[in-house]
Amino acid sequence: MIQPRTAPGVEGDTRHMPLLLVADPDEAQVKDLADALELEGIRVAGVADGARALLQVGALSPNAVLISAGLPVLGAVDLITAIRADRDLPVLLGVGDADAEQAVQALKAGATACVARPYRAHELLPIVGAVQPAAGPDRNVLTVGYVQIDLDAYQVHCRGKLTHLPLREFQLLAFLMRHADKTVTRRQIMRHVWQSDQLTSGTTNTLAVHVKRLRRRLGDHDDKLIQTVRSVGYRLVTPPGDSAP
Numbered sequence: 001m002i003q004p005r006t007a008p009g010v011e012g013d014t015r016h017m018p019l020l021l022v023a024d025p026d027e028a029q030v031k032d033l034a035d036a037l038e039l040e041g042i043r044v045a046g047v048a049d050g051a052r053a054l055l056q057v058g059a060l061s062p063n064a065v066l067i068s069a070g071l072p073v074l075g076a077v078d079l080i081t082a083i084r085a086d087r088d089l090p091v092l093l094g095v096g097d098a099d100a101e102q103a104v105q106a107l108k109a110g111a112t113a114c115v116a117r118p119y120r121a122h123e124l125l126p127i128v129g130a131v132q133p134a135a136g137p138d139r140n141v142l143t144v145g146y147v148q149i150d151l152d153a154y155q156v157h158c159r160g161k162l163t164h165l166p167l168r169e170f171q172l173l174a175f176l177m178r179h180a181d182k183t184v185t186r187r188q189i190m191r192h193v194w195q196s197d198q199l200t201s202g203t204t205n206t207l208a209v210h211v212k213r214l215r216r217r218l219g220d221h222d223d224k225l226i227q228t229v230r231s232v233g234y235r236l237v238t239p240p241g242d243s244a245p
Contacts, residue, residue: 023052024066067111076102092115094116144177168210175193
């Protein structure tokens with residue numbers, strides 16, 4: 001089973017990210033999908049057969065389920081029927097060219113929609129990304145090195161001191177911290193922070209200005225916390241030897 005992962009150096013965030021359970025015997029395909037969706041703020045857990053998928057639906061309480069039409073042990077239609085017996089959540093069926101009849105049966109059993117297999121992350125995002133996990137009793141707090149951000153209270157602490165950030169810089173920091181130690185592209189930042197898919201010289205300059213201001217407010221004068229990845233984007237790096245505030 002592929003377990004949902006946490007970005008290195010980030011604490012307390014994964015409960016507040018949507019979880020997609022993928023039931024598919026092709027582990028390599030599931031891993032590729034997990035890598036792509038993780039950058040979009042979605043966790044992925046994978047199982048290889050329908051019987052284990054049914055167990056994990058109860059154990060993990062995923063926000064959505066993606067099922068391969070060629071699922072072994074417990075077939076896709078039977079699995080969808082079992083899920084629909086007591087749960088109301090998006091259930092997607094991954095289909096190929098030869099799965100037309102099974103797609104009809106799955107939709108009758110309660111599947112939400114069919115998606116093409118091999119999977120494409122951008123086709124799944126509108127469905128899975130719209131589902132938000134229920135808030136838990138603990139606060140939604142991310143911690144990377146000496147920076148801590150409270151997403152519920154809209155507060156940032158840097159080296160233990162409260163640091164004021166304008167809303168856009170707060171959203172930018174939250175996105176970078178969710179993907180700590182990983183490079184995120186400018187297009188990904190624009191999509192999730194500015195809700196725009198346009199990447200022009202103007203938007204690139206706007207992003208650079210906000211990153212510069214964010215660095216200054218966090219005391220990152222040597223660009224060691226928020227690093228620029230030339231021609232790609234940015235990476236927020238867990239400071240070596242630093243502890244949480």
